[in-house]
Amino acid sequence: MSVASMTGYARAEGHDAQVSWVWEAKSVNGRGLEIRCRLPSGHDALEVAAREACNRKLKRGNLQLSLNVHRVADAPALRVNQELLDQILTLVDNIGAAHQNIAPARWDGILSIKGVLEPAETEEEDAEATRTTRETAMKATLETALDQLAAMRAAEGARIGAVLVGQLDEIAQLAEKAGATAALRPETLRERLRHQVAAVLDAVPSLPEERIAQEVALLAVKADVREELDRLRAHVAAARELIADGGAVGRKLDFLSQEFNREANTLCSKASDVELTRIGLDLKAVIDQFREQVQNIE
Structure with a gap:
C-alpha cells in the first residue's frame, strides 16, 4: 500500500x-x-x-x-391515454351529430386536452x-x-511520496553534516566550556563550588546538540517507515513534521558558530517544504 x-x-x-x-x-x-x-x-x-x-x-x-x-x-417522451381519448372522441361525435353547424374538432385541440397525453415514464417509474x-x-x-x-x-500520492523521501534524505544529510561540524568536536566543546567557566568566575570570583558545578552543567547542556540530532535521525527513520507502510498516514507525518521543526529550532538556538547556524536554517527550510507536501497526504 x-x-x-x-x-x-x-x-x-x-x-x-x-x-x-x-x-x-x-x-x-x-x-x-x-x-x-x-x-x-x-x-x-x-x-x-x-x-x-x-x-x-x-x-x-x-x-x-x-x-x-x-x-x-430517442426514448418516447409521451404516451396516449387511450381510454380518455375514446371518451372524448365519442363526445365529439355526439356533439357533431346534434349540432351540424359546429365546426369539426381539430386533432391539435383534442390532444391538448389535459390527460390525453401523459409522460411515458409514468408506468415505468412506478x-x-x-x-x-x-x-x-x-x-x-x-x-x-x-x-x-x-x-x-x-498516483498523485506516489509522486508526493517520492518528493517526501528526497526531502527526508536531505534532512538526514544535514543532520550528519551538523554532527560533523568543528563546533561539536570534543576538544572544541571542552575549550569553549573552559572559556565560559572562566568568564563566570571573572564575573563572580567568590562563587561557591556547588554553584560553579551547576553553571558548568548548564553550559555543557546548552552547548551539546547531539540529543537533537539523535532525535532528528529517529524522526527520519519513523517517517520513512510510515511512507513505506502507506495508507492514511498524513496525520502522523504532519505530527512528525512538527517534531522535525522543534528539533531544528532547538539546534539553531544552541548553535555556537556560523556553520552550525547555517545548517540549522537549511534544516528549517527543508522541513517547511516537507510539511507543505505532507498537507496533501491522506
Whole structure:
C-alpha cells in the first residue's frame, strides 16, 4: 500500500433503456472526510449508499459528489391515454351529430386536452422492479467513479511520496553534516566550556563550588546538540517507515513534521558558530517544504 493524495477527480457514465446518468467526484485537502452529495430530485435514496461507498474507499479529504440524470433522446417522451381519448372522441361525435353547424374538432385541440397525453415514464417509474434495477446500476457506476478517484489519488500520492523521501534524505544529510561540524568536536566543546567557566568566575570570583558545578552543567547542556540530532535521525527513520507502510498516514507525518521543526529550532538556538547556524536554517527550510507536501497526504 502506498500513500495517497487527497486531491483528485473522476467521472463515470451509465445508462439503461430510458435514461443515462453521470457521476462526478472531486476531492481536495481536508482535515477529515467531508462528503457533499448533490443528487437530482427523485434519487435521494442513493445518498446513503453513496456516503457508505465513500467511507469505504476514502479516509480524508473534502469530497464533492454529484449525479446528473438525463432521459435518452430517442426514448418516447409521451404516451396516449387511450381510454380518455375514446371518451372524448365519442363526445365529439355526439356533439357533431346534434349540432351540424359546429365546426369539426381539430386533432391539435383534442390532444391538448389535459390527460390525453401523459409522460411515458409514468408506468415505468412506478414499477418497483425497474427502479431497483436502475438504482443498482447507478450504484455500480458510482463504485467505478470512486475507484477511478482513488486510483488518481494514489498516483498523485506516489509522486508526493517520492518528493517526501528526497526531502527526508536531505534532512538526514544535514543532520550528519551538523554532527560533523568543528563546533561539536570534543576538544572544541571542552575549550569553549573552559572559556565560559572562566568568564563566570571573572564575573563572580567568590562563587561557591556547588554553584560553579551547576553553571558548568548548564553550559555543557546548552552547548551539546547531539540529543537533537539523535532525535532528528529517529524522526527520519519513523517517517520513512510510515511512507513505506502507506495508507492514511498524513496525520502522523504532519505530527512528525512538527517534531522535525522543534528539533531544528532547538539546534539553531544552541548553535555556537556560523556553520552550525547555517545548517540549522537549511534544516528549517527543508522541513517547511516537507510539511507543505505532507498537507496533501491522506
